[in-house]
Amino acid sequence: xxxxxxELENGxxxxxxxxxxxxxxxxxxEVQFARLCxxxxxxxxxxxxxxxxxxSIGIPMLINTARSVASQGGKMGLVGPIYDxxxxxxxxxxxxxxxxxxxxxxxxAEILK
Numbered sequence: 001x002x003x004x005x006x007e008l009e010n011g012x013x014x015x016x017x018x019x020x021x022x023x024x025x026x027x028x029x030e031v032q033f034a035r036l037c038x039x040x041x042x043x044x045x046x047x048x049x050x051x052x053x054x055x056s057i058g059i060p061m062l063i064n065t066a067r068s069v070a071s072q073g074g075k076m077g078l079v080g081p082i083y084d085x086x087x088x089x090x091x092x093x094x095x096x097x098x099x100x101x102x103x104x105x106x107x108x109a110e111i112l113k
Contacts, residue, residue, distance in 0.1 A: 001017065001018070001019035001020060001021065001024070001025030001026070001028045001029050002017075002018040002019055002029075003015060003016070003017055003018070003029045003032055003033060003036075004016040004018065005036050008108070010108070010112060011043060012043045012044070012045055012108060012111060012112070013036060013037070013042060013043065013044045013045070014045050014047060015033065015036055015037070015044065015045070015046050015047065016046075016047040016049075016050065017029065017033075017046065017047065017048060017050065017051050018050040018051070019050070019051065019052075020051070020052060020053045020055075021051050021053065021054045021055065021057075021058030021061075022053060022055040022057060022058065023055065023057045025058070026055075026057050026058045026061050030061045033061065033065060034061075034064075034065055034068070037065050037068065037069050037074075037076065038068070038072075039072065039074070040072050040073055040074070041072065041073045041074050042069050042072065042074035042075075042076075043074060043075055043111050043112065044069055044074065044075070044076040044077070044111075045076075045077050045078075045079050045101075045104075045107050045108065045111060046062070046076065046077070046078050046079065047079045047080055047104075048078055048079065048080055048081040048082075048085055049079070049080035049081070049082065051081065051082070051085055052082065052084070052085070053084070053085070054081075054084075054085045054088045054089070056092075059088075059089075059092055059094060062078070062094065062098060063094065063097055063098065066097060066098045067097070075111050076098055077098065077099045077100070077101055077107050077110065077111050078094075078098055078099070078100045078101070079100075079101050079102075079103075079104055079107045080101070080102060080103070080104065081100065086100065
């Protein structure tokens with residue numbers, strides 16, 4: 001699992017996850033992921049378009065981080081999951097906690113509201 005970080009001009013933090021978000025992948029990025037999402041009023045988009053597989057171990061990382069971001073006045077959204085990953089998110093109820101966007105422009109517009 002690889003993690004890429006970019007801060008956009010509008011202050012939105014874009015974190016791109018690349019690889020499988022299974023036990024090994026989650027453990028390899030979770031500390032860095034949480035650190036990059038930390039801080040007051042953080043606006044974070046997580047690009048999942050390059051994640052071919054999401055296991056049950058990766059879901060708590062996303063949910064716990066989103067709750068932490070929200071507790072500090074920020075927002076987090078997930079962007080561009082492939083069909084299989086989106087189904088896992090839906091089945092587990094993640095969109096009830098973290099908004100899921102299919103395209104980047106919509107995600108940026110919504111998180112800036």
